[in-house]
Amino acid sequence: MDYAATREQALARIAQAQDLGTLESLRVEFLGKQGSISGLLKTLGGMSAEDRLVVGPQIQALREGVSDALTARKAALESAALEAQLANETLDLTLPAPEAPRGTVHPVSQVMDELAEIFADLGFAVATGPEIEDDWHNFTALNIPESHPARAMHDTFYFPDQMASDGTRMLLRTHTSPVQIRAMLADGAPIRIIAPGRVYRSDSDATHTPMFHQVEGLVIDRGIHLGHLKWTLETFLKAFFEREDIVLRLRPSYFPFTEPSVEVDVGFALVNGKRVLGGSGDAPGHGWMELLGSGMVNRKVIAAGGLDPDEWQGFAFGVGVDRLAMLKYGMDDLRAFFDGDVRWLQHYGFSPLDVPTLSAGVGVRP
């Protein structure tokens, strides 16, 4: 028998099969129980050993060839059918995909996280205190007695209420400095803290809002002096603005809770009408901008904090968080910070994934 011819005929018919049904009937015809090639295989049993040795491989090869062709053709037909189906499933991908809303972190929160990150590296913890304070913590303990003219510098919001214990008046804290007292009383010395939070003054115009944010810094230790204050502020501002050319100018000033007291100016350049920090304020095209108040903690304040001023000394500073945010990120209207306008929040807010880190830099560039 001419197995080769049989094979050629079978392969030709398989190649011509145009659908899976035809292909299945061909499989049954060739390889089914009653199939022609299956029949040939059955003849092997009646052959002599010699014949079987010659014919056997030929029949096997025929079966394998046909079987492979069936499989290959089946795959080809299935693939063609799939392609035909997919060709009908075309989408217009220029249509918009579902949008996920983009959330934002408020600049004040972002900057507070930045401050926490920088100061953590310098060994400062973050401390907090109540915003509804009593007169003693906000004024008296900070060396601002009732009669002190310095109270006139604070436009204080008062409540009609008093503390039950000593009858001191309740008020909205005018600065974050009462946290100094609370920290000293609670934890003793040494101390390194920053205390960010809301503060309140009865003041409202283009650059002042009755509520704003401040961060207090306090270091109490042995042998701390004005030079440490200067270094700390320089180091912090360089890290915060990611600029090495920050230049500070210290001016003597007066705060009741520090002695000596130092007002700190920072040099800036005017670039396209905007103040860009960096460089000496005395350089051409530059100026000085008042940035923060600071000083060596007054002995009376250390004593009010329950510590011995002969043993412990230190420095404190306070700076506006909103102001730092404006200087760094370019907002020019403080009032917009507290309006909740989503357009502003989307514009000035931060991605939640922009977590300030020292390795990546604490700032976020647009």
Place this chain on the structure above:
Amino acid sequence: MKFSLTWLGDHLDTEASVEEISAKLNAIGLEVEGIENPADKLAGFKVAKVLTAAPHPNADKLQVLTVDAGTSEPLQVVCGAPNARAGMVGVLGLAGAIIPGGGFELKKSAIRGVESNGMMCSVRELELGDEHDGIIELPQDAPVGTPFADYHGADPVFDVAITPNRPDCMGVHGIARDLAAAGLGKLRPIAAQAVPGSFPCPMPIRTDDPEGCPAFYGRVIRGVENRPSPKWLQDRLKSAGQRPISALVDITNYVMLAYGRPAHAYDLAKLSGAIFARRAKDGETCLALNGKEYTLTSDMTVIADDNGVHDIAGIMGGEHSGCADDTTDVLLEVAYFDPVRIGQTGRALSLTSDARQRFERGVDPAFLDAGLALLTDLIVGICGGEPSEPVFAGQPPVTPKLVKYDPAMAERLGGVAIPEAQQRATLSALGFASDAAWNVTVPSWRPDVDGAPDLVEEVVRIHGLDNVASAPLPRADGVARPTATAAQKLERKLRRAAAARGMNEAVTWSFLPEAEADLFAEGNGGLWVLQNPISEDMKAMRPSLLPGLLSAVQRNLDRGASGLRLFELGRRYLRGQAGASDERLTLGLVLAGEKNPRGWASGKASSFDAFDAKAEAMALLAEAGAPIENLQVMGPDNLGPGPQFHPGQSATLRLGPKTVLARFGMLHPALLKAFDIDVAVAAVELFLDAIPARKSADFARPHYAPPPLQAVKRDFAFLVDAALPAGDLVRAIKGCDKANVVAVRLFDDFRGQGVPEGQKSLAVEVTLQPGEKSYDEAELKAISERVTGAAAKLGAVLRG
């Protein structure tokens, strides 16, 4: 404090330039807020002589002048002033100069067809006075061609901010003393010659309030002639921003501004009987010089005569007894008032004045005699008259303060080593006397200095803060340790989790209109309401974060926003123990209006519903580490969510029956109406202080042990009472066989066809986890029976 360079020169012998003085003032703590240099605004104006004047060919009221302003050729100028005439000397503004009184720049131009090269100026145009009837006429010998600023003697004015601790610098002399100590010149001594009196003081003077007014010195000067002050005095007052009034008034102001010593001059004719300091009577009134009547209390010190109050002591004189043009006899008052009482009185009356500023900060108690002498000398010199003998009632507190100092402190506290001799010289120049053992006597004019650190400040500020070198803070070994507390980490995480879920973080005011706060005030023990709010809109401290966010929603809707996702992380202000506040960290979140806009795939816009609020609450609580598997949806009841919410579409999430971690749901339409919001709003409030802290101290997580066998899922559908909360059914099934049932998920809630009226069909997918070996039919049947049994206790019937 404003003063001119000339005035400073009265007290400081210096060659320093305006710039050097300004830099030094800043460096020693007297902050220069501005320098006004009149020469700057007179640039471009010259002394000029009118050579010829001829009528303008095209205008009746104009003349055409030729003017010599020192240039090679005379200039042609058109002028409209009636007094312009040939031969007069005036002031010419050249092209390019800016007229101070108008702000416009002069240009070469043609006026009615005649070229004009500048403008002859009036007094008002140069802001030198109010006259505008004609152009300035200078004396004939005025040097033609010189800059007018030089001729006029323009005097720069410093504007210096004085910190409240430095009353001594509220006089030019004190500022000069500081500058001299800082090496910028030599302090000129005060020439206060005592002027002897020629007759006994006819007016009895006494102090009946030695606490409020420890000392009251005075004298009468009779036969004075009150007239305008001389120019030198007027110039000085003007540089300080004061309007000259009359010599008697100006002289008291001058002594106050030059020496920081306020005083008062009464018209003797308007007083009767004796004059004395006393406490005011409650309800007594005083018409002050500012024209306002003040009602006084017995806490306030006044100067009075037998007829009544003439002066709110140390703050403001009375309208009725002040000096006028016809005053001939004057009573001078030079007193020392208690700073505390002055401050209290001024605050109580809301009355500020130059005198109050100085008295409440503390004037020099040792300068009463000198002050009286200076005043007498000036009055007699300017107004004539004859002084009486002075009267001294009481004693000012002049006991000098002693401070023990250690010069090593400059380095220890100030961070800069300053030689002892230099420290001693600085202190001495500032008026501090020191002995060999560094016992330092504080000068009477420095009430602010009472300890060694104050002296460190003095020597360091005069030495220069620029000389303080930066010194690194000691640093702990190794990498910086974490410092954030658990609460801080929770706050940071929740903030970013909420933002990551598409919410915008807002920061809103801590204070609200009282009416809005009231809507959220239940159960807070009473609102914190400000006594002196800046406006009615900022009066009550917020008891919830929702009202502030709702106001923001309303503003955004007004601006055209259609869907809003806002949150805030901040404090609620409640009442705490013993009068203290109880401020609780809270996350408020509002979802307003459209959740999704209309879309090609989704069709119409969809709105937020209560389940969106629940989803946020659950997701954020999960981020916070709350055991959300154990939370119960409860309420409304007395623990919440409260009347602000839709009673049927809101609830609280609780851990146990009492601990409310959050409230969520749709807000009540009536509440939204109060906020003028016309879209539905879903809201969440998360109470961070109620969330239990995570306890794990270790980083390692529990061992990972996946079950060896695959879980089996079985569906059950029950008919239950329509009012049965689905959560109850889920919880009952979850609890019926804890060994096998690991999860129960509700996937269908159906009412309608095939379900009897008053009932609903709830379908759950129950996940069963076999342990050692797979379930057989009997076990599965047993578990199913436990499931249906637990459901049956709630009245649930398995659907066929």
